[in-house]
Amino acid sequence: MAVKKTICLLFAAITLLFPFTVFASEGTAGEEEISASVEAAEVSANASLSIDATAAILVDSTTGRVLYEKNADSPRAIASITKVMTLILVMEALEKNAISLDDKVTASEHAYSMGGSQIWLEPGEVMTVDELLKAVCVASANDAAVALAEFVSGSEDEFVAEMNRKAAELGMVNTTFKNSNGLDEEGHMSTARDVSLMSREILKHELVRNYITIWIDELRGGETQLTNTNKMLRSYNGITGIKTGTTSKAGVCVTASAVRDNMELIAVVLGSSDSKSRFAAATAMLNYGFSNYELAEIKIDGTLFTPVRVKCGETQSCEYAVDMPSHFVVDKGQADKLSYEVVIEPTLEAPVTAGQTVGAVKVFCDGSEMGSYDVTASCDIRKIDFGIGWSLLFDALTNM
Structure with a gap:
């Protein structure tokens, strides 16, 4: 030292x-x-x-x-x-x-x-x-x-x-x-x-x-x-x-x-x-x-992301989101060959947890997959049981 x-x-x-x-x-x-x-x-x-x-x-x-x-x-x-x-x-x-x-x-x-x-x-x-x-x-x-x-x-x-x-x-x-x-x-x-x-x-x-x-x-x-x-x-x-x-x-x-x-x-x-x-x-x-x-920029058609129907839940539909890049690196001259595919489950069964995977967006360039990004539920939805059912019915009747 x-x-x-x-x-x-x-x-x-x-x-x-x-x-x-x-x-x-x-x-x-x-x-x-x-x-x-x-x-x-x-x-x-x-x-x-x-x-x-x-x-x-x-x-x-x-x-x-x-x-x-x-x-x-x-x-x-x-x-x-x-x-x-x-x-x-x-x-x-x-x-x-x-x-x-x-x-x-x-x-x-x-x-x-x-x-x-x-x-x-x-x-x-x-x-x-x-x-x-x-x-x-x-x-x-x-x-x-x-x-x-x-x-x-x-x-x-x-x-x-x-x-x-x-x-x-x-x-x-x-x-x-x-x-x-x-x-x-x-x-x-x-x-x-x-x-x-x-x-x-x-x-x-x-x-x-x-x-x-x-x-x-x-x-x-x-x-x-x-x-x-x-x-x-x-x-x-x-x-x-x-x-x-x-x-x-x-x-x-x-x-x-x-x-x-x-x-x-x-x-x-x-x-x-x-x-x-x-x-x-x-x-x-x-x-x-x-x-x-x-x-290359990729623009996803927002109309493809309609709420998913939820069976046996306290609410009947669920919003969802996807976290993915808006731009991808492609070989020069292939920007127009960028495409995507959205696959989402048509129906979910309660309970649903926020962050739960409900589908995917796959990105392609000239047919080759560039990446796959999870589509996830944005909310928690409880499954209807006897108690929740009566509570929902009561709320509906009192608001009539």
């Missing part, structure tokens, strides 16, 4: 003269190199993809349609991309008003002990949730991630348990988290496909977009300068995030999102050879997606 304390004092002395920039311990290809990679990675509509990565996947952020994949279900370390799940739980806590951006967080000895990318938190140092989010999203700070985890759940262990519960909820079947920041640890694993699932989830939280798109910021009154580890923020048209990561086990990784013409895609790159290559790989996949696919 004395050695680390000495290092921190040296940094503090330096910052009196020169504010310093915090970088993640990742490859830091310069902007000129990144721009050159972007140009080299342009992909035409007919070109095949060649990705410098152990595993990769390209998906539509709204529906999750897979547009390209390579070893997408192969478990491996994912480094600081782990922090995407950390951010999901912090965003949920904020939305539930369990915490606020202005809340003050006191750094623990445990948070202080983290290695790798960090903002050099001191035990007892106080920062707001807002400041720690900047540290995590911009500088990929491991100590800040742990501080947030402890603040949300009381301990990092309990927070990690929540991370794994959330992963299961999202269908991340090949993922196990062991910590909140992604430092190499035995059994800490995920896959490109699972990373795409949590990347889609984090983008549903609009607040996080204010952080993952920051290029440069500062903490401690300007003493600590933050520069984003995602260099695509400066080089890719339409980039919207998300997170980089690098460790000895994981290699060089990134999950990157971008939007063009209202279509948002997510490219996940795991185990690339160096920083320049990971951004080139993500760029190639995104370019491929934007070159080959387009967003």
Whole structure:
């Protein structure tokens, strides 16, 4: 601890003269190199993809349609991309008003002990949730991630348990988290496909977009300068995030999102050879997606959704609803081939529970199914028994 304390004092002395920039311990290809990679990675509509990565996947952020994949279900370390799940739980806590951006967080000895990318938190140092989010999203700070985890759940262990519960909820079947920041640890694993699932989830939280798109910021009154580890923020048209990561086990990784013409895609790159290559790989996949696919709107005929008749219920009909996207990603030139089929049970038998599945809407493109979405009951309807029957009869007679 004395050695680390000495290092921190040296940094503090330096910052009196020169504010310093915090970088993640990742490859830091310069902007000129990144721009050159972007140009080299342009992909035409007919070109095949060649990705410098152990595993990769390209998906539509709204529906999750897979547009390209390579070893997408192969478990491996994912480094600081782990922090995407950390951010999901912090965003949920904020939305539930369990915490606020202005809340003050006191750094623990445990948070202080983290290695790798960090903002050099001191035990007892106080920062707001807002400041720690900047540290995590911009500088990929491991100590800040742990501080947030402890603040949300009381301990990092309990927070990690929540991370794994959330992963299961999202269908991340090949993922196990062991910590909140992604430092190499035995059994800490995920896959490109699972990373795409949590990347889609984090983008549903609009607040996080204010952080993952920051290029440069500062903490401690300007003493600590933050520069984003995602260099695509400066080089890719339409980039919207998300997170980089690098460790000895994981290699060089990134999950990157971008939007063009209202279509948002997510490219996940795991185990690339160096920083320049990971951004080139993500760029190639995104370019491929934007070159080959387009967003198509589907309009459902509302007259198909008439109330369902209910037998033996205290009311004789039930309204219902369907939660589905209004747009789908299709091959370019096939927007007019988008169609749908509505299948709803003509009659229900009481009791009926709100949320109960009563049918489905299936979406097709040129005959191939794009997705199936449950139609669910919007109300609870009790089954008529002797007591309810007499009560209804009495109400009817008294209102005559």
